[in-house]
Amino acid sequence: MLLLKDLISKKLLAIVSVGFLLFGFFLAQVSTTAQSNTNTILNIQSESLVMGPFEINPSQILLGEDLIFSLTDIRLGTGGGFATGLVCRMFITAPDGISAVELNMQVDSEGNCRYDTSLDLVSQGVTLISGDISLLNNIVGTGSGYVTIDYLGEVVTSNTDVYEVVELDLINPEFEISPNRILLGENLVFSLSNAKYSNGDIAQGLECRHFLSAPDGSKIELSGTTNSLGECVYSINQGLVKGFGIIGIAQSMGLISGDVSKLNQVVGSGLGYGEVYLNGVAYRTNDDTYVVGEEEPEDIVRIITRTGGVYGGLILFVSAILIVGAVYVSLRAKKSS
Numbered sequence: 001m002l003l004l005k006d007l008i009s010k011k012l013l014a015i016v017s018v019g020f021l022l023f024g025f026f027l028a029q030v031s032t033t034a035q036s037n038t039n040t041i042l043n044i045q046s047e048s049l050v051m052g053p054f055e056i057n058p059s060q061i062l063l064g065e066d067l068i069f070s071l072t073d074i075r076l077g078t079g080g081g082f083a084t085g086l087v088c089r090m091f092i093t094a095p096d097g098i099s100a101v102e103l104n105m106q107v108d109s110e111g112n113c114r115y116d117t118s119l120d121l122v123s124q125g126v127t128l129i130s131g132d133i134s135l136l137n138n139i140v141g142t143g144s145g146y147v148t149i150d151y152l153g154e155v156v157t158s159n160t161d162v163y164e165v166v167e168l169d170l171i172n173p174e175f176e177i178s179p180n181r182i183l184l185g186e187n188l189v190f191s192l193s194n195a196k197y198s199n200g201d202i203a204q205g206l207e208c209r210h211f212l213s214a215p216d217g218s219k220i221e222l223s224g225t226t227n228s229l230g231e232c233v234y235s236i237n238q239g240l241v242k243g244f245g246i247i248g249i250a251q252s253m254g255l256i257s258g259d260v261s262k263l264n265q266v267v268g269s270g271l272g273y274g275e276v277y278l279n280g281v282a283y284r285t286n287d288d289t290y291v292v293g294e295e296e297p298e299d300i301v302r303i304i305t306r307t308g309g310v311y312g313g314l315i316l317f318v319s320a321i322l323i324v325g326a327v328y329v330s331l332r333a334k335k336s337s
Helices: 002-045 300-336
Strands: 054-057 060-062 068-071 087-093 100-106 113-116 127-130 141-151 154-157 161-166 174-178 181-183 189-193 207-213 219-225 232-235 253-257 268-278 281-284 288-293
Touching (some): 054 161, 174 268, 174 288, 189 207, 189 268, 207 232, 219 232, 232 253
Parallel strands (some): 181 288
Antiparallel strands (some): 054 068, 087 100, 087 141, 141 154, 141 161, 189 232, 207 219, 268 288
16 A cells, blocks of 8 residues: 555656646747847837938028928838838028028828928928027028937937028129110110129119210119110100109109200210119129211211102202202313403
């Protein structure tokens, strides 16, 4: 009996021992799996944030034109998914080099953070934290910007990009007096033309002036507005308009000072030039000159052809015959005597 009891006890002990071993192995497996899962989670969370380039487009604009600030291809790790929902902080320095703007927005479903000055903030999901966004494209100079993203306690910073805001200037216009030689009382045309911006666009609607010196030395100043062709034209025989600033017609000049009748009613030499004004800056033309002369008695052909036309030519022909006849008669008379 004792031997049987001892045998049973030994078997039971062996079974319990094996059970404990199996249970220990099970716990070890569970622990290993849990640790593996924990490591996987940690590896996912510790992936670095990868960002594409931060760009400001266009890189150069005119005053008041729109800009787009964008950080693209924001991902969780190389080749990972887009970091949708992460918060971007955009820092922009205006072209005065002093004024600063801070904006907040979220990474969109395509992995971008973007601000367009042509759109309102709310429609873009952008929040203004500080600064004046109107200064970004309304100050001449060079501005810059960059973006930061706080990811798992680490602040990741993008590259910095720059842009330039420029102001249009003018190409100096041209001035011409036509014709350059007239007789007393004949018409003169004073033309300021080819008023264009530096980008080639016609400078329409700008203030323009003519500064003229009559042959007697008196000064005349006219004022007007450049028309749709970039011109300011004054023709003596058309007179002056009442009031200034008429756009789209050939003649849009008003008198500031002087006596325009002196321009073609005095014998001698006159001259003139013009100016166009943009943002308080005067763009001056070249000088041009003209001469006013008197009709000379011996200039019979010019007088007749200018005033008589076809009939004048006939009169000239008949006069020539009469003159030749008179000379012939005179010679005959001398020969007879």
